[in-house]
Amino acid sequence: MTTPSATLATFAAxxxxxxxxxxxxxxxxxxxxxxxGSAVAGFGSRPVQSIARFALAMGxxxxxSEVINERRRSSxxxxxxxxxxxxxxxxxxxxxNGSVFHPATVVFPPALxxxxxxxxxxxxxxxxxxxxxxxxxxxGEFLGRSHYKVFHTxxxxxxxxxxxxxGHLLKLTPQQMQHAMGSAGTTAAGLWEFLRTAADSKQxxxxxxxxxxxxxxxLAQDGFxxxxxxxxxxxxxxxxMSRDADVARLTDRLGxxxxxxxxxxxxxxxxxxxxxxxDALLQVMQANQLLPTDIAQVTTHVHQGAIDVLGxxxxxxxxxxxxxxxxxVLALVAQFGHAGLxxxxxxxxxxxxxxxxxxxxxxxxxxVDRAYPARWIGKVTVQTTDGRTLHGRIDEPKGxxxxxxxxxxxxxxxxxxxxxxxGATPARMQAAVxxxxxxxxxPRVGTLLGA
Amino acid sequence: MTTPSATLATFAAxxxxxxxxxxxxxxxxxxxxxxxGSAVAGFGSRPVQSIARFALAMGxxxxxSEVINERRRSSxxxxxxxxxxxxxxxxxxxxxNGSVFHPATVVFPPALxxxxxxxxxxxxxxxxxxxxxxxxxxxGEFLGRSHYKVFHTxxxxxxxxxxxxxGHLLKLTPQQMQHAMGSAGTTAAGLWEFLRTAADSKQxxxxxxxxxxxxxxxLAQDGFxxxxxxxxxxxxxxxxMSRDADVARLTDRLGxxxxxxxxxxxxxxxxxxxxxxxDALLQVMQANQLLPTDIAQVTTHVHQGAIDVLGxxxxxxxxxxxxxxxxxVLALVAQFGHAGLxxxxxxxxxxxxxxxxxxxxxxxxxxVDRAYPARWIGKVTVQTTDGRTLHGRIDEPKGxxxxxxxxxxxxxxxxxxxxxxxGATPARMQAAVxxxxxxxxxPRVGTLLGA
Numbered sequence: 007m008t009t010p011s012a013t014l015a016t017f018a019a020x021x022x023x024x025x026x027x028x029x030x031x032x033x034x035x036x037x038x039x040x041x042x043g044s045a046v047a048g049f050g051s052r053p054v055q056s057i058a059r060f061a062l063a064m065g066x067x068x069x070x071s072e073v074i075n076e077r078r079r080s081s082x083x084x085x086x087x088x089x090x091x092x093x094x095x096x097x098x099x100x101x102x103n104g105s106v107f108h109p110a111t112v113v114f115p116p117a118l119x120x121x122x123x124x125x126x127x128x129x130x131x132x133x134x135x136x137x138x139x140x141x142x143x144x145x146g147e148f149l150g151r152s153h154y155k156v157f158h159t160x161x162x163x164x165x166x167x168x169x170x171x172x173g174h175l176l177k178l179t180p181q182q183m184q185h186a187m188g189s190a191g192t193t194a195a196g197l198w199e200f201l202r203t204a205a206d207s208k209q210x211x212x213x214x215x216x217x218x219x220x221x222x223x224x225l226a227q228d229g230f231x232x233x234x235x236x237x238x239x240x241x242x243x244x245x246x247m248s249r250d251a252d253v254a255r256l257t258d259r260l261g262x263x264x265x266x267x268x269x270x271x272x273x274x275x276x277x278x279x280x281x282x283x284x285d286a287l288l289q290v291m292q293a294n295q296l297l298p299t300d301i302a303q304v305t306t307h308v309h310q311g312a313i314d315v316l317g318x319x320x321x322x323x324x325x326x327x328x329x330x331x332x333x334x335v336l337a338l339v340a341q342f343g344h345a346g347l348x349x350x351x352x353x354x355x356x357x358x359x360x361x362x363x364x365x366x367x368x369x370x371x372x373x374v375d376r377a378y379p380a381r382w383i384g385k386v387t388v389q390t391t392d393g394r395t396l397h398g399r400i401d402e403p404k405g406x407x408x409x410x411x412x413x414x415x416x417x418x419x420x421x422x423x424x425x426x427x428x429g430a431t432p433a434r435m436q437a438a439v440x441x442x443x444x445x446x447x448x449p450r451v452g453t454l455l456g457a
Numbered sequence: 458m459t460t461p462s463a464t465l466a467t468f469a470a471x472x473x474x475x476x477x478x479x480x481x482x483x484x485x486x487x488x489x490x491x492x493x494g495s496a497v498a499g500f501g502s503r504p505v506q507s508i509a510r511f512a513l514a515m516g517x518x519x520x521x522s523e524v525i526n527e528r529r530r531s532s533x534x535x536x537x538x539x540x541x542x543x544x545x546x547x548x549x550x551x552x553x554n555g556s557v558f559h560p561a562t563v564v565f566p567p568a569l570x571x572x573x574x575x576x577x578x579x580x581x582x583x584x585x586x587x588x589x590x591x592x593x594x595x596x597g598e599f600l601g602r603s604h605y606k607v608f609h610t611x612x613x614x615x616x617x618x619x620x621x622x623x624g625h626l627l628k629l630t631p632q633q634m635q636h637a638m639g640s641a642g643t644t645a646a647g648l649w650e651f652l653r654t655a656a657d658s659k660q661x662x663x664x665x666x667x668x669x670x671x672x673x674x675x676l677a678q679d680g681f682x683x684x685x686x687x688x689x690x691x692x693x694x695x696x697x698m699s700r701d702a703d704v705a706r707l708t709d710r711l712g713x714x715x716x717x718x719x720x721x722x723x724x725x726x727x728x729x730x731x732x733x734x735x736d737a738l739l740q741v742m743q744a745n746q747l748l749p750t751d752i753a754q755v756t757t758h759v760h761q762g763a764i765d766v767l768g769x770x771x772x773x774x775x776x777x778x779x780x781x782x783x784x785x786v787l788a789l790v791a792q793f794g795h796a797g798l799x800x801x802x803x804x805x806x807x808x809x810x811x812x813x814x815x816x817x818x819x820x821x822x823x824x825v826d827r828a829y830p831a832r833w834i835g836k837v838t839v840q841t842t843d844g845r846t847l848h849g850r851i852d853e854p855k856g857x858x859x860x861x862x863x864x865x866x867x868x869x870x871x872x873x874x875x876x877x878x879x880g881a882t883p884a885r886m887q888a889a890v891x892x893x894x895x896x897x898x899x900p901r902v903g904t905l906l907g908a
Contacts, residue, residue, distance in 0.1 A: 052680065053681055053682075056676050056679040056680060056681040057676065057681070059679060060534075060672060060675050060676060060679070063532070063675075064516060064517075064532040064533070064534035064535065064672075065515060065516060065517065065532070066515075066516065066517045066518065067517065081514070081515040081516070082515070083511075083515035084515065155692075156692050156696050156697035157697055161643075185656070188650075188651060188656055188658065189657075189658065189661055191648065191650075192612075192646060192647060192648045192650065192651060192658045192661065192662065193646045193647075193661065193662075193665045194646055195643060195644045195645055195646040195669075196643060196644075197642065197643045197684070197687065197692055197693055197694065197696075197697055198692040199639075199642075199643065199684035199686065199687050199690040199691070199692040199693040199696075200639060200643060200682075200683060200684040200687075201692070202684065202685070202686070202690060202691075202692070203682070203684060203685045204682075205636070205639055205682040205683050205684050205685070206640075206681050206682045206683070207639065207640065207643045207682075207683055207684060210640055210643065210644065210676070210681070210683075211643065211644075214644045214669065218646075218665065221511060221515075224511050224514075225507050225508065225511055225661070228507040228510060228511070229503065229507060230504055230507040230508070230657050230661070231504075231654070231655075231656040231657045231658075232651060232656050232657070232658055232661075233648070233650040233651040233653065233654060233656050233658060234653070234654045234656070235650065235653070236648065236650050236651075239650040239653060240650070240653075241606075241607050241648055241649040241650040241652070241653070242648055242650040243648065245607050245648075245650075246607035246608055246648055246698060247697060247698070
């Protein structure tokens with residue numbers, strides 16, 4: 007009578023730190039530090055501030071959990087929502103390719119808030135985070151491509167990921183964990199419709215996932231029950247929100263395949279769907295020593311998901327929207343070799359950027375589409391102003407597991423993000439990051455930036 | 458360029474008390490008092506207490522808004538969640554037939570909590586409530602029957618209904634209201650999967666709708682933007698969660714057809730899908746002076762929706778689950794003439810009830826199915842122990858607009874519910890209900906039971 011939901015719940019409840027291979031622990035530390043940089047990158051963002059104001063207005067004026075960018079403390083619920091909103095806005099947080107799911111922004115905020123509230127150790131926090139990654143990634147893979155066409159998987163699968171991470175810290179039994187998953191799954195939400203008008207919903211989706219998932223776990227601890235098979239049941243998430251769900255993905259090599267290590271870091275500050283083409287353009291420009299002015303036209307050969315998400319953005323009017331514009335991203339990469347936060351802020355609507363942007367188009371590519379989402383291949387064809395046709399290609403964009411960032415690069419990225427947002431002084435951020443690299447040694451999880 | 462979402466948002470923002478016909482105001486007062494009875498009926502319920510404990514633990518220890526059954530005050534967010542959880546558990550709250558949507562439990566809790574927080578008048582509260590009913594009902598109708606097969610419309614449409622009711626109290630502009638609808642729609646959720654294991658999710662759905670809807674409205678007031686067409690857009694609610702959405706229903710005679718007045722009161726304490734058959738059984742038993750012992754078999758002729766929701770409940774093990782058992786409801790009605798809270802608590806698993814229960818079956822009926830959801834016809838065929846075949850029929854179950862409850866019946870129902878739950882003494886409840894009938898005269902909305 008073991009169901010996929012029950013198997014996942016048992017894994018989530020029973021995983022021990024000592025069960026996790028060293029390399030997976032090290033990768034989780036990498037992901038945690040990288041997430042912290044993204045959280046501080048959200049400092050000063052208008053939609054992030056709105057969510058933090060709401061959470062703090064509706065929550066207690068003090069509490070055990072840190073609202074990082076406000077230097078305030080409140081309840082774990084309020085802190086989880088505010089920090090989750092903060093860490094997705096810069097589009098610099100991690101992504102798991104196969105599930106098209108951003109785990110960090112929905113796993114670490116609720117796990118950190120609850121770890122601070124219950125006095126968990128650094129090892130507990132890392133273990134709970136691995137639980138969130140392993141379960142959330144598998145749910146994203148299970149829900150499939152049809153789900154992602156309408157639903158923001160980070161919001162939907164993310165709600166359950168948040169629940170199991172928090173549930174692990176609350177020491178739920180396997181049965182309680184299954185109830186927590188049921189409550190999380192039945193409140194999971196997030197639609198792509200907001201992209202069409204460049205609305206703020208992406209930040210709401212991560213806040214909602216963190217908050218609803220955390221609530222589901224606390225309710226389960228208190229005896230509140232949820233659907234036993236909210237994922238795969240006949241009136242569950244897949245029944246309502248997917249047409250190509252693959253139930254075998256839910257428990258795929260659970261405990262031996264560590265999906266956490268498959269997670270990619272973001273190098274460019276844009277939607278991940280733009281990165282393969284951006285790196286392929288860099289490759290062909292470097293190989294042929296092209297200047298931006300040499301480019302007459304760029305055709306990016308992409309998967310259907312890129313067209314679905316980026317297609318509606320034809321004339322971006324805001325920095326955030328321009329991160330979903332393939333043309334803008336490639337224009338910045340052509341000019342600066344990197345599309346970072348500073349490049350977006352200063353140049354997303356410059357005349358040069360707009361001219362280059364309008365020379366970029368997307369075309370569905372069969373090889374790229376078949377490889378996706380397991381592999382995100384980048385292919386571009388460049389027509390030069392002197393009449394040449396050049397081809398660029400990369401098989402793993404920068405930040406993917408086979409082309410990953412070093413700890414030095416992760417640290418530098420976090421410092422760059424904090425400096426850009428003004429969320430922490432360089433010295434304060436350096437000290438916080440240095441401390442966070444030692445998280446596995448922390449007897450109790452404290453605040454990251456003080457509050 | 459006016460879209461259905463924009464039209465609804467403008468209506469929600471601009472409706473004035475003086476625009477609402479007297480009969481609609483009176484009906485809204487009826488619905489408010491009836492809702493209050495259902496809220497107090499949730500006193501002492503385990504899942505309701507879990508949600509209240511979570512809301513109060515994560516919210517401030519004091520605040521402007523009343524958590525009715527806890528005699529506590531907290532933030533509007535915490536109060537809205539706790540009161541919404543409380544008012545759906547007894548299965549005695551109202552229902553709009555055409556949308557298969559329970560408006561009261563998702564509209565009044567957030568509207569009351571915010572009215573108390575902003576110092577709104579009774580007329581403001583009534584106007585905001587009408588906004589919630591009119592918009593929520595139309596969204597339920599729009600999402601259609603395919604939506605309801607998997608999704609609990611009260612949770613999904615209810616999130617947007619809560620948002621517009623709160624948005625009206627926060628005096629949002631039409632544009633802000635549209636953003637609030639966008640944020641609410643993208644966090645709307647609720648799956649029927651929980652019924653299969655008699656889990657507590659129904660109470661979470663109403664709490665979630667009230668909380669997420671309220672949050673959406675506060676965020677919009679603070680400048681946070683949402684999808685412009687979250688209902689009907691190509692990656693919106695209907696695109697993701699319906700296969701038979703009818704966009705014309707969204708704005709159907711907005712401002713002239715008052716859907717609020719189409720709302721039905723519940724007479725039996727069970728799922729509304731059981732009521733037509735229950736009243737038809739009563740009709741045939743009274744017409745033929747049958748005793749329960751005369752009944753050999755009952756065939757209920759029902760719509761497909763009844764089979765979808767009630768079909769999984771074959772052997773109810775809890776009081777709550779038995780409210781979704783057609784056989785149990787008809788067994789109680791046959792014995793007591795009414796399936797109220799006391800009848801369920803005392804007799805849902807008695808030998809007589811179980812014997813009668815197992816003599817009841819459901820059969821899809823073409824006439825009933827075609828009339829549904831506009832009309833909920835009840836038809837039963839009774840085989841008697843002495844070999845007769847008798848037919849019972851009602852065209853409007855008790856509580857429907859054409860067979861409604863009087864104010865005396867509504868008051869008596871509220872007192873009965875409070876007495877059953879122990880949520881308020883008879884004298885305290887009588888005084889509170891007497892005061893609430895005067896809500897249109899209140900200069901400021903105060904607490905209903907004190908806190």
